[in-house]
Structures are given as C-alpha cells and as structure tokens.
Amino acid sequence: MQKALLERLAGIVGAEHISWSGGDLRNYQYDGSIDRALPEAVVLPDSALEIAAIIRACNEFACPYLARGAGTGLSGGAIPERGGVVISTARLCRILEVDAINRLAVVEPGVVNADISAAVRHAGLQFVPDPSSQAACTIGGNVAENAGGLHCLAYGVTSHHVLGCEIVTTDGDIVWLGGKTLDAPGYDLLGVFVGSEGTLGIASKVAVRLMPVQESTRTLLAVFESIDDASRAVSDTIAAGIVPGALEMMDQRSTQAIEAFVHAGFPTDAAAILIVDVDGLREAVAEQLPAIAAICKRNNARETRVAADEAEREKIWKGRKSAFGAMGRVSANYYVQDGVIPRTQLPQVIAEVEEIGRRYGLLIANVFHAGDGNLHPLISFDEDRPGDVDKAIAAGAEILRACVRRGGSISGEHGIGMEKRDCMNVQFTPADLALMASLKHAFNARGLCNPAKIFPTSRRCGESAHTAASGSLPEAVAAAAGPAF
Amino acid sequence: MAKLKLPFSVDLPRHAGSRPRIHPSECAAYSIAGRIPKVAFSPRTADEAAKVIDALRQEGASISVRGAGTKQWRPPAPRSIDAVLDMSRCRGLLEHTPADLTVTVAAGTPFADLQSALRAHGQFFPCDPVFAAEATIGGVLASRSGGALRQRYGALRDNVLGMRVCLSDGSTAFTGAKVVKSVAGYDIAKLFVGAFGTLGVIAEVTLKISPLPAREALIVAEFNRADAACDAALQIAVSPLFPLAATLHDARSLRRVRALGAPDGVRWSLLVRCGGTQAAVQRQLDGVRAICGAGDALSMISIDADRVPHAWGDVSELAGGALYPAADYLCLKIGALPSQTPAVIQELAIAFDQPEITAHPAAGLTYAHIPAAETESGLASLESFLQKCAASDWNAEFLSAPPPLQDVLLQPVPLRAPLRLMRRIKAAFDPTGTFDAGRFMAAI
Numbered sequence: 001m002q003k004a005l006l007e008r009l010a011g012i013v014g015a016e017h018i019s020w021s022g023g024d025l026r027n028y029q030y031d032g033s034i035d036r037a038l039p040e041a042v043v044l045p046d047s048a049l050e051i052a053a054i055i056r057a058c059n060e061f062a063c064p065y066l067a068r069g070a071g072t073g074l075s076g077g078a079i080p081e082r083g084g085v086v087i088s089t090a091r092l093c094r095i096l097e098v099d100a101i102n103r104l105a106v107v108e109p110g111v112v113n114a115d116i117s118a119a120v121r122h123a124g125l126q127f128v129p130d131p132s133s134q135a136a137c138t139i140g141g142n143v144a145e146n147a148g149g150l151h152c153l154a155y156g157v158t159s160h161h162v163l164g165c166e167i168v169t170t171d172g173d174i175v176w177l178g179g180k181t182l183d184a185p186g187y188d189l190l191g192v193f194v195g196s197e198g199t200l201g202i203a204s205k206v207a208v209r210l211m212p213v214q215e216s217t218r219t220l221l222a223v224f225e226s227i228d229d230a231s232r233a234v235s236d237t238i239a240a241g242i243v244p245g246a247l248e249m250m251d252q253r254s255t256q257a258i259e260a261f262v263h264a265g266f267p268t269d270a271a272a273i274l275i276v277d278v279d280g281l282r283e284a285v286a287e288q289l290p291a292i293a294a295i296c297k298r299n300n301a302r303e304t305r306v307a308a309d310e311a312e313r314e315k316i317w318k319g320r321k322s323a324f325g326a327m328g329r330v331s332a333n334y335y336v337q338d339g340v341i342p343r344t345q346l347p348q349v350i351a352e353v354e355e356i357g358r359r360y361g362l363l364i365a366n367v368f369h370a371g372d373g374n375l376h377p378l379i380s381f382d383e384d385r386p387g388d389v390d391k392a393i394a395a396g397a398e399i400l401r402a403c404v405r406r407g408g409s410i411s412g413e414h415g416i417g418m419e420k421r422d423c424m425n426v427q428f429t430p431a432d433l434a435l436m437a438s439l440k441h442a443f444n445a446r447g448l449c450n451p452a453k454i455f456p457t458s459r460r461c462g463e464s465a466h467t468a469a470s471g472s473l474p475e476a477v478a479a480a481a482g483p484a485f
Numbered sequence: 486m487a488k489l490k491l492p493f494s495v496d497l498p499r500h501a502g503s504r505p506r507i508h509p510s511e512c513a514a515y516s517i518a519g520r521i522p523k524v525a526f527s528p529r530t531a532d533e534a535a536k537v538i539d540a541l542r543q544e545g546a547s548i549s550v551r552g553a554g555t556k557q558w559r560p561p562a563p564r565s566i567d568a569v570l571d572m573s574r575c576r577g578l579l580e581h582t583p584a585d586l587t588v589t590v591a592a593g594t595p596f597a598d599l600q601s602a603l604r605a606h607g608q609f610f611p612c613d614p615v616f617a618a619e620a621t622i623g624g625v626l627a628s629r630s631g632g633a634l635r636q637r638y639g640a641l642r643d644n645v646l647g648m649r650v651c652l653s654d655g656s657t658a659f660t661g662a663k664v665v666k667s668v669a670g671y672d673i674a675k676l677f678v679g680a681f682g683t684l685g686v687i688a689e690v691t692l693k694i695s696p697l698p699a700r701e702a703l704i705v706a707e708f709n710r711a712d713a714a715c716d717a718a719l720q721i722a723v724s725p726l727f728p729l730a731a732t733l734h735d736a737r738s739l740r741r742v743r744a745l746g747a748p749d750g751v752r753w754s755l756l757v758r759c760g761g762t763q764a765a766v767q768r769q770l771d772g773v774r775a776i777c778g779a780g781d782a783l784s785m786i787s788i789d790a791d792r793v794p795h796a797w798g799d800v801s802e803l804a805g806g807a808l809y810p811a812a813d814y815l816c817l818k819i820g821a822l823p824s825q826t827p828a829v830i831q832e833l834a835i836a837f838d839q840p841e842i843t844a845h846p847a848a849g850l851t852y853a854h855i856p857a858a859e860t861e862s863g864l865a866s867l868e869s870f871l872q873k874c875a876a877s878d879w880n881a882e883f884l885s886a887p888p889p890l891q892d893v894l895l896q897p898v899p900l901r902a903p904l905r906l907m908r909r910i911k912a913a914f915d916p917t918g919t920f921d922a923g924r925f926m927a928a929i
C-alpha cells in the first residue's frame with residue numbers, strides 16, 4: 001500500500017486509530033468461515049464523515065476497502081481477499097436514539113445486536129432478529145448479511161426490522177435510504193441495500209424497528225423416533241394455520257454432541273427433537289400449545305414436554321444455541337452449511353444429506369430452522385487428514401445443489417460472500433446474475449467496495465483452490481466481481 | 486425518445502402471442518390523461534412479454550406497463566404513450582404448496598382471484614390493497630398498495646420472496662427465491678415493488694402467504710378529537726395485543742362505508758381489526774376497549790365477525806381507492822412519524838376546506854382526499870401544505886389527481902432523497918429509457 005494513502009488515512013482517523021503492522025492485521029484476516037486474507041491497513045473511524053473521507057481517499061488511490069463489524073460472519077463477507085483497507089465499525093457503537101412510542105431506535109453500525117433489545121426492554125420493546133451470535137455480532141453486519149435467527153419464522157429477518165440506513169456511498173456521499181418514516185418516495189434502495197453483503201456502500205447509522213415483547217412465550221420439546229415423523233409434524237403444524245415463534249429441529253448426532261457439552265436435557269437416543277416456541281397473548285398460547293402437542297403425538301412423537309418455567313426454557317434454548325460449539329468439541333473441524341428448501345421437502349432432503357455424507361465418508365449432523373426449511377448441516381472433517389477439506393467442501397456443494405433441485409436456495413441467512421460465490425451459477429442463470437451485476441454497477445461502479453464477493457469466479461461450485469479447473473463466465477458477471485488488484 | 490412509426494418494421498404479431506391492438510377505438514381503452522397509445526399488447530406469458538418488449542425497444546418505442554389500469558391517475562401524466570403492455574392476460578396460479586406458505590402467481594392475476602384461491606386453503610396474502618376488486622397482483626406490487634394489515638403482517642415488500650421480471654433489453658431474469666428465506670444475491674425484487682413499472686415488468690411473483698386468522702372481529706371506537714384517537718392507536722401498537730390493523734377516519738370518509746357509517750355528531754372513528762384464536766381475539770377486544778375507554782372514546786361498537794370481511798374491504802378503499810371517483814378528488818398520501826399523525830391531520834385541516842381523511846396511525850401514514858373543486862380555484866393551499874410537509878420532514882406523495890391536475894403536478898421530492906442513486910438504478914436497469922421514462926419522480 002502506498003505510503004501517501006496511509007498518511008491520508010492516518011490524517012482522517014488519527015494515528016491511534018489506524019494500523020498497518022503485521023500483528024494487528026492478522027486479527028482482521030478471518031471471520032467465522034474457512035477463508036483467510038490479510039488487509040494492508042485497518043482504520044477505525046468515529047463518524048460517517050470519517051468513513052466518507054476514507055472512501056474518497058481509497059477511490060483516489062484505487063485501493064479496495066470493506067467494512068467489518070464483529071467478524072462473526074459465516075461466508076467471508078468481511079475478509080479482504082484483495083487486500084486494501086478494512087474499515088472497522090468498532091468505535092461506532094452508540095445507541096443514538098430510542099423512541100418508544102414510535103417503536104424505533106437509531107443506532108450506529110457497531111452496536112451489538114443483543115444490546116439493542118437490552119436498551120429497550122424497559123419499555124416493553126425488543127429488536128427481534130436474533131442470530132445465534134447475537135451477543136457479539138453487530139447491527140452493521142446484520143444489515144449487510146440480512147441476518148436471520150431463531151425467530152424469523154414468525155417475525156421475519158433483519159430487512160423486515162430496518163426502517164432506514166444512513167449510508168456512505170462509494171462516491172463518499174452520505175445519504176439516507178429509507179428513514180424513520182415509512183414508504184419513503186422513490187425506489188426502495190433500502191430493500192436492496194440490506195443483505196448486499198457490504199458491496200453497495202457502508203452503513204453509518206441504522207434506524208431499526210422495535211416490536212412489543214410478547215406477553216407470554218412457552219417452549220415445547222417434542223421427541224421423535226424418526227426425522228420423517230418430526231418433519232411431518234412441522235408441516236402439519238403450519239398447515240393447521242399455526243405459525244409458532246420458532247420451530248427448530250435437531251437430529252441425533254446434534255443432540256448427542258450438545259448433551260456431552262451443555263446438558264440441556266435432550267434425550268440422546270431419539271432420532272430427532274423439535275423445539276417449538278409458542279408466543280403471543282397468554283390465552284392464545286394456552287390454546288396453541290396443546291394443539292401443537294397433539295399434532296406431534298399424531299406424528300408418533302414419543303414424548304412432548306412443555307418447559308415448566310423460564311429456567312427450563314432457557315436451558316433448552318441454550319442447548320440449541322450451543323449446537324455449533326458442541327460440534328467443535330466432538331469433531332476436529334466442522335463446516336456449517338446453510339441451505340433452504342420448501343419445508344414440505346424436509347424428509348427427502350435430509351435423506352439426501354445423509355446419503356451425501358455416506359458417499360464422502362463424512363459425518364453430517366443436522367441442526368435446522370425447520371419452520372423456515374433452513375438447513376444447517378454440520379459437516380465433520382479433519383483438516384490434518386489429507387483430502388478431508390476438499391471432501392467437506394465438495395459435500396457441502398452437493399447439499400446446496402440438492403437444495404436448488406428442490407426449489408430452494410443456497411443461503412438462508414449466512415450469505416454468499418467468498419464461500420458460495422461459485423455456487424451462484426447453480427441457483428441463478430447468466431441473465432439473473434447480469435441483473436445483479438447491473439445493480440452493483442449502479443451503486444459501486446469502481447468495484448472498490450468489498451470486491452470479489454457474491455459474484456462467481458471461474459471456479460465451479462464445490463471446487464477448492466487446488467481442485468479448480470478454469471471455466472468461463474459471461475463478461476458482465478465476471479466484471480461484477482470487481483477489478484483485480 | 487424516437488417516435489414510434491406505424492406500421493412497424495418488425496413483425497409484431499409474430500412476437501406478441503396475441504394480436505396487437507392498433508385500432509384507435511381499441512387503444513382508447515388504454516388512454517392515460519387523454520393520451521391514446523399507438524399500440525397495445527396483451528401477452529399471456531413472461532416470454533411473450535419479453536419478446537414484445539424487445540421488438541418495441543428496437544423501434545425506439547416507450548412502453549407503459551399496465552395491470553388492470555386502476556392507478557393510472559397518478560401524476561405526472563405521461564407526455565405521450567407509444568405502446569401499452571397490458572399484463573392482465575398473463576394470469577394464473579403457477580405453484581402453490583399450502584404447507585410451504587408460498588405461492589407463485591402470474592403478475593396479471595387479479596388480486597381477488599389470488600385471494601379466493603388461497604382462501605380455499607385457509608390462507609391469504611396478507612395485504613389489503615386499494616382497488617382490490619379489479620387490481621392485478623402485479624399492479625398492487627408495482628404501486629406499493631399494501632394497506633393497513635402491515636401493522637401485523639409487515640410491509641408489502643416483506644412478503645415478496647421472488648420475482649420474474651422482463652427487462653428493456655428483452656431479457657427475463659429471476660430475482661429472490663421461491664422459499665420463505667433466502668439471502669442468495671441481491672434482493673432486487675424489492676426494487677420493483679413500488680417502481681411503477683419504470684425499471685422493468687413484473688411478470689411472475691412468489692409470495693409469502695399466511696394462514697387466515699381463526700377468528701376475527703372489528704371494533705369501532707368513536708372520538709371527538711383526532712389526537713385522542715391517534716394516541717389510542719399508538720398505545721395499542723406498543724402493547725402486546727398485536728391486532729391485525731387499526732385505521733382512523735373522519736366522519737365524512739367513514740360514511741362512504743355502507744356497512745359502518747358514522748353516527749351524527751361523531752367526528753373521528755378508530756377501527757381496530759382483531760384476529761387470532763378465539764381467546765386472543767377476546768383479549769384484543771378487551772384490551773382495545775380499555776385503551777380507548779381511558780383515552781376518551783365516546784362509544785365503542787363491535788361488528789359481528791361475519792360482517793368484518795365485507796366492511797373491511799370498503800374501509801381499505803378509503804386509503805386512496807375505489808370509494809372516491811378519481812375524476813373528483815386529489816389523493817395525497819403523507820408519511821410521518823406515527824406520533825406526528827395528529828399534526829399531519831391538523832395541517833390538512835388548515836390547508837383545505839373539506840379534506841376527507843383516513844390514517845393508519847401506527848404506520849404514520851395519512852391519506853387525504855381533496856375535492857377537485859377545491860384545487861380548481863388555485864394551487865396555493867396545496868403548495869403551502871407541501872412546503873409544510875417538506876419543513877416537517879414528512880413525505881408527501883400524490884396517489885391520484887383529476888385530469889387537469891394530473892398534467893401539471895409532479896411528485897414531491899424529499900430534500901434528502903438519494904436521487905443520484907435512483908437515477909443510476911434507472912440507467913442501469915433501463916438504459917434505453919423504454920419504461921415510462923419521466924413518470925416516476927424527479928423526471929426518472
């Protein structure tokens with residue numbers, strides 16, 4: 001990186017808020033996915049104006065840049081593959097405004113997800129999106145990835161809970177997309193900005209929607225001898241017109257790993273368990289709980305149990321939320337996949353996942369947002385065993401192909417980033433990708449803002465760096481990945 | 486824009502799948518603000534639409550996309566129309582698996598047909614648009630005609646999962662997904678919701694649908710003052726009652742709803758639509774009564790469950806819809822913070838003699854109908870009201886304007902609107918300016 005650019009950046013954020021030494025940079029080379037890449041500098045701005053100045057400086061020097069929150073992302077969205085400048089939102093962590101009667105808050109992008117709900121709980125309100133990493137992940141990252149969570153079945157994902165974003169455009173302009181009032185005139189730029197994985201500009205303020213906390217939330221645990229039965233219980237619940245707050249499934253491999261780790265009270269000899277959060281007015285919850293239990297029984301649940309108190313509820317959810325960590329204890333390495341299918345196809349796809357695991361000789365545990373049809377197969381592998389990494393990646397890609405064949409999607413909530421960019425061709429045609437490329441061009445014509453994400457490279461889906469054969473891409477799509485540096 | 490010459494140099498019937506209408510008497514049915522298009526096409530599929538678009542673009546024609554044509558009174562009027570693409574024959578349910586809570590439908594499908602097909606499975610697409618009897622689902626989305634049910638079910642665009650669109654270069658593209666959750670690639674479908682057909686044509690849509698509430702009820706609380714009614718609506722919205730919707734109407738507007746009406750002497754009525762299990766509905770009714778009672782409601786009436794759907798259908802039309810003859814009213818939509826709704830209503834009453842007002846207080850959206858006679862005498866009061874809106878950071882939008890006004894009104898542009906990005910989006914998606922260039926806002 002040119003010294004002149006470093007000096008400019010230091011002048012903008014102050015010498016104490018910039019780093020370009022090797023040791024510091026290593027902290028910014030990773031996120032929660034498998035990829036790694038070192039930035040050339042990290043800056044920690046304190047305002048939208050500073051972000052704007054950083055972007056203008058990067059433009060002058062044709063230097064790539066990207067924003068980074070807590071680095072908990074699972075698809076490489078915050079990894080600076082092409083080097084350049086990482087713009088950390090760590091200092092932009094203020095809750096600027098809470099307006100209870102209008103049910104909104106305005107926060108800076110570095111505010112931690114869970115802190116928003118904590119700050120508004122006294123008013124009986126909450127910020128609904130609750131990704132498993134909510135104790136660490138930031139709202140800026142949630143906006144970039146359109147994060148989901150355990151409760152999106154009933155309440156939707158991040159984009160449903162964002163009213164507006166002040167963004168710094170790739171020209172260095174500061175503009176609001178959407179705002180505190182609804183239905184801002186003009187194109188719904190906010191709708192497309194949320195979930196754009198940091199490739200269309202950088203959010204500098206976020207106006208979030210707050211929702212009243214439900215009067216009552218009860219949790220039901222149902223135990224099944226087969227995944228098919230549990231899946232049918234899920235479909236039957238939805239078909240009966242009940243949309244629970246959350247509807248989660250775990251297979252036996254997951255519950256065994258969890259029990260060895262946190263002792264959530266899950267039976268380890270059952271093929272599948274369902275966790276159902278029923279929320280709403282007390283009387284409605286009291287009506288729906290037995291109805292769901294009856295549906296589970298009809299589908300051969302061997303046991304249904306309602307958490308007696310808040311402590312038992314928390315224990316169950318703690319078990320669910322620690323599923324990924326638990327897999328990390330029983331397996332040398334694991335690779336979390338994220339695919340979506342129509343929920344009625346669950347039994348067939350789970351069988352396919354099992355078959356894929358057998359074919360590759362890899363154990364795959366399944367934890368998923370069953371109500372949404374959002375699968376999270378956890379593929380166990382050992383990076384020290386030759387060929388295992390490639391096998392895990394290839395098996396993951398096969399799972400994604402199976403999801404697309406069933407009419408689903410290659411990502412429900414983790415994003416495309418670097419991890420899945422070469423699988424975009426599986427789900428989208430060249431014309432679909434060309435439309436995305438034209439959108440990217442409208443926001444990010446220079447391609448310096450978080451380059452090399454989302455759009456396919458010349459590799460094929462499921463190929464890793466050393467198994468890749470080169471292919472060809474339509475020109476517009478190839479260009480959308482951004483210039484090489 | 487080059488002028489479209491007749492006859493075409495390309496063989497349009499071959500592309501169209503259906504006979505193009507070129508006879509003036511047929512084209513007159515598609516006129517907007519007195520402008521008659523030179524040709525109209527009614528494709529039956531997305532592919533046919535794409536071929537027509539490609540052929541017309543090559544001729545340098547401008548294209549105006551249309552569903553049932555219920556919202557063509559929106560200003561500004563087009564300067565001229567070369568071709569109309571009538572999507573109303575591109576209709577039908579394409580995929581529906583009830584337990585997946587998703588449906589894929591051709592964009593020209595009448596909204597009412599979609600709802601009745603879903604209702605047969607105990608489901609519905611949770612929005613209550615204006616012109617619900619005639620509008621197509623594509624038109625509902627293109628005009629962002631969501632309605633008051635967003636209070637419980639989210640904004641219209643939040644329930645759009647995927648879309649097949651036809652672009653001005655003759656291509657078709659799919660964006661989004663056909664499952665309830667996807668973050669694969671840019672969610673471009675959201676841009677087409679509310680774009681009024683200026684970025685491309687919505688040909689097919691995949692929607693997230695909901696189970697019909699097991700029970701419903703409607704409660705009408707009558708107030709003397711708008712601010713007391715708004716206050717009650719906001720208290721309901723921050724409570725854990727979660728009713729489906731709440732709307733506020735002045736007496737004049739509510740009298741248009743035959744099933745309800747407003748008794749003499751009542752000035753404001755707050756309607757709260759409750760829904761859920763039987764016990765939940767009862768709790769909602771009790772909770773709404775308690776909040777309204779503490780907030781100086783004069784009286785409260787519950788409407789029988791079996792009369793709710795019909796009455797609500799009319800109530801929805803009060804937000805710029807079918808209960809106001811378009812030739813007789815100017816319809817304004819004002820967006821503000823929910824707590825500012827009383828101030829919006831007050832400013833409307835200052836600016837106009839006889840505004841009829843409907844508001845969705847929890848959303849901060851207010852709809853005002855101004856009799857055309859009031860605006861004929863001069864636009865001064867309208868201008869001063871719009872200035873007030875701009876000064877207060879309220880968004881104003883014209884939903885419809887009677888013919889002479891439609892020619893002179895431009896959509897107000899908020900001071901801080903990201904116009905540069907919007908112009909780039911238009912240029913990127915429709916570089917030839919084929920789709921209704923200039924009809925959106927700020928000459929986009």
